[in-house]
């Protein structure tokens with residue numbers, strides 16, 4: 228959009244001419260995801276996950292609206308209507324499995340999207356705003372998924388709601404009133420279920436709004452790419468359509484294969500059997516765990532077992548869990564290296580693959596394991612490294628590391644040489 | 659809007675006084691304040707509708723007849739939709755609770771402070787673990803009562819003693835004793 232060589236939309240017939248004058252929507256689409264949007268020619272499959280996440284959001288909204296036609300958010304009947312969807316509603320079982328597994332796949336896609344950002348430092352200037360909006364989307368997704376999981380009103384729904392809203396009880400003085408206010412009662416009950424439904428219906432549309440801002444912010448500098456070298460000339464780009472519509476289309480096919488395999492052959496693999504037992508406020512399941520996508524953060528929450536000076540352990544856990552995500556907001560300013568791509572940052576790369584990734588794996592595993600040794604100790608070590616990585620290692624590495632030489636341009640990286648650059652042709656700098 | 663900083667021309671003087679204050683400033687401030695008060699007035703009900711409604715609060719006191727509980731037995735009742743444990747302690751359990759040095763406890767309280775005068779054997783507590791809110795075991799016959807013979811929370815392994823005080827595990831505090839009173843010798847009203 229901001230590149231001078233971007234091809235311009237030209238309405239061809241009466242209808243499109245009419246539209247272009249009254250409401251230039253086709254022009255917007257053409258410039259945003261059509262032939263009018265020049266994109267780096269070297270994007271790898273790691274750049275597929277944004278489009279896939281958008282697809283997941285639509286999938287969740289469509290299946291969710293369908294579920295909402297058959298579901299009733301009342302503590303007396305919620306569990307029953309969920310079973311009614313599973314047994315009586317035509318294709319109800321498929322809609323529910325599609326929605327529940329859709330949430331999991333949404334998180335898989337978004338986690339890969341975020342880790343792409345970590346490795347290629349997509350958060351760096353000029354793309355800070357895209358990143359910040361992305362973190363907001365992730366927080367909204369977590370809230371949405373948490374409240375959605377309460378809706379079937381099974382044992383895990385109930386006790387998950389209890390434990391998570393109980394976290395607010397850790398805040399000194401105001402914590403308990405806040406918890407009672409959030410639940411509209413002293414424990415999760417009808418009031419809580421009903422408001423969770425209302426918000427669970429609303430938030431995805433808020434997410435859609437923030438996604439629009441996210442993409443708007445993206446279209447100002449355009450996509451980054453695996454070299455992290457900015458676009459210099461037209462030779463560095465190809466139009467989004469047909470090149471990336473095709474590549475994203477292929478990615479979507481692979482995604483759908485995996486998703487359908489899960490949906491039709493292992494629909495309950497990621498769920499918990501306890502959630503097929505109706506909520507019972509008087510009996511706790513033996514092992515309460517959140518959905519898998521919350522495990523790393525749940526592990527951080529439980530890693531704090533002793534009081535820290537005057538701060539009680541429980542509050543420390545809550546603060547650390549929120550801080551673990553909030554620290555992402557500061558990433559653009561913590562990592563000061565001018566080089567974006569991890570491919571040219573030898574030291575950063577080592578800390579990424581041998582530090583951050585194993586740490587996340589350990590946190591992930593421990594979050595799903597019972598709170599016993601050795602998992603508690605492992606969570607503690609991993610939590611310590613997690614914060615060390617973002618707050619100490621990244622700033623330090625960016626000041627002492629000697630990056631490897633960067634290619635002159637994307638074209639040189641792809642073709643081995645950038646003839647046009649050498650000949651001094653077509654070197655109008657991108658604006 | 660008129661330029662508020664530039665030099666005085668006949669035109670700007672009309673709207674700015676000599677001192678740079680515009681006559682319209684007052685109306686601006688008045689309008690914004692009024693709208694602000696209005697906004698607060700709208701937010702208040704929006705916030706307050708989330709708090710427990712009248713019917714939820716109406717359920718918030720419960721009467722329990724404790725006469726049928728034998729020494730060494732406990733019952734599970736429901737208070738504010740949460741489990742409530744009512745236990746009649748045996749003399750041995752009372753002695754055990756009293757033998758602990760209170761200062762050595764994580765949440766120091768004596769059994770007498772946790773019960774009503776003249777009813778040292780009636781231990782009324784919430785059945786809600788103070789860690790993350792699970793229901794501890796030990797109220798029903800045959801359940802694991804933990805290393806200290808009171809209650810045991812299986813979620814993350816919190817052990818409570820015969821006075822339902824936290825002794826081991828991650829929970830920060832003793833099982834909560836709700837507000838209650840004996841309305842007669844055998845009936846308590848909780849809440």
Ligand code: HEM
Pocket residue numbers: 284287288289290291292293294295298309323326327330333368371372373375376377378379427428430431432434
């Ligand atoms: C960001 C997008 C969304 C996410 C991540 C999400 C996530 C979830 C999750 C994890 C569940 C629990 C599934 C289960 O265990 O059964 C759920 C249930 C539900 N969701 Fe969503 N959801 C999203 C969007 C929506 C939308 C837009 C609607 C309605 C317009 C909706 C309506 C429902 C309903 C009615 C249920 C209860 C039925 C059931 O449990 O299957 N969801 N959602």
Ligand code: FES
Pocket residue numbers: 787788789790791792811812813814815816827828829
């Ligand atoms: S909730 Fe009881 S030990 Fe954690």
